[in-house]
Amino acid sequence: MTTTAIAPAAPATGDPAFAGRRTASLRRLARDPAALFGAAIVVVVVVCALFAPLIARADPNAQDLAATLQPPMWIAGGTHAHLLGTDNLGRDLLARIIWGARVSAIVGISVVAIGGTIGVTAGLLAGYRRGWVDAVIARITDVQLAFPLVLLAVAIVAVVGPGLWTVIAAIGLTSWVQYVRVVRAETMSLREREFVAAAEAAGAGPTRVLARHLLPNVASAAIVLGTFEIARAIVLESSLSFLGLGVPPTTPSWGGMLADGRQYLDTAWWTALFPGLAIMTAVMGVNLLGDGLRDALDPTE
């Protein structure tokens, strides 16, 4: 899911060992139960996001003011019509959680696409060109790191106005900085290697060296980082929605549901429990997958 976002040019070096290394990594990943568990969670979330209208039995926005704050079905007063109960407007919690996967999936993927593209490009340039390019990028990175990220995102959304794409842009613009650090360090060691010198001697220009020889070699580090950045983006989006600065209230989102449920903590705990469990499970899945990818791609760790 992240591969296309971070490495538009699929690994295509002339390195014959590359394909073999990749199969070995995949094999290691397939033997890691925690990573497989994480991958399974991610698949479930993505399927929910893609096929929400088919999976959810109820309309996520259908209000039933005669059945507000109904408990889950296994508790006295709960019904089979609403497996996880209803919220303060009588909307089906399960349906809203399934639909809420959409916002989280869109935000996670888009943020990685934005942050990854900016961050990997900047990191490659800084590490390969060094000199003033490196100095300028380092200065910008320092500024970004000094910023409290949540506050920066909150401020951007407050000025521009809430909405899905504002949220994505705000989080995306705060997420590039980690890639720069990792990719720059990798690139700096790679550029001293023979295959880069060979490409340069063969007349390859900087763009070609960067895109064909350096990018494929920093891709695995960027993909691992991208996984963790997806997790961070999902949490940050839900935090913004919780503060009322995320997607509009009519769009089901896990953070928005928690903001609603917060007012009913003492009478209807389920409205605050289940959306949070959904976030935690999704983020945990992504994190486990990320851990597994890191171990699989870098056997020396």
Add this chain to the structure above:
Amino acid sequence: MTAYLARRALGALWALIGVAIVVFLILHLTGDPASVMMPPEATKAEIEAFRHAQGFDRPLIVQFASFALSAGHGDLGLSLRHQEPAMSLALQRLPATVLLAGSAFLIVALIGVPAGILSALRPRTWVDYVARVVALIGQSAPTYWIGLMLILFFAVRLGWFPASGIGDWRNLILPAATLGFFSTAKIMRLTRAAMLEVLAADYLRTARAKGLTFLRVTLWHGLRNALLPIVTQLGVELGTLLSGAIITETVFAWPGVGRLAVQAVFERDFPVVEAVVLIAATTFVVLNLVVDLLYAVLDPRIRYA
């Protein structure tokens, strides 16, 4: 060392100037700060009068120069909602945030590090698994949800602690635990990894072979050598806790800088938002500088020429 210090201090100064530039630019993102700062129901004439009063009708570069000059003196103008300087409004809230972040930091250091050591000493036992599962939850659950669940369980159900507000130590427990959870998980994982690496080292086998006691081996020879990355990360976490208390403070109605910032954002009180961002960034930059110096003190191999 002096040259290094000067270079790092200069870098920190640069970062803060950059932060000031970004803070200034954010307000001008939409091109019309006057209508961003005015309430939505304001009339055209009111917005126009406000634009003139705030000097938003001057060229951008002139506006930035005057902003930079006064910001350099810590003067960000009057709060738009409370007739008080924005900076002093934010500074008044600082002690509450420092108290909260400091308590959370104690939790991080006193639980995260020992749990990580235990986990590394007894890998693949129930201690290890429990610690790792808790760490995984801590790294995956959103802070505000942890806060809500702690309120639900300890305030609503058990009634042990108040759900919100500031007062005696009982008001502090839940917010501090909420704020510290994520960092505790991170430090625990880091400590575990660092200890595992050190415990496998040759010099530790030598220490054991010499017949040193278990405690002396693990703490004196083991922990001391694993401490470097842990201390560095602890410093970073302190900065994160101080500048990241926004959400926790909102959930618990804790009267700190972060809650002020969120309120200011909703009231469109941008001088106050700017003040909070500058305070948070300064804290973070200074703390990182201190951590870098600590690094040099702790590891005699590092000598900055």
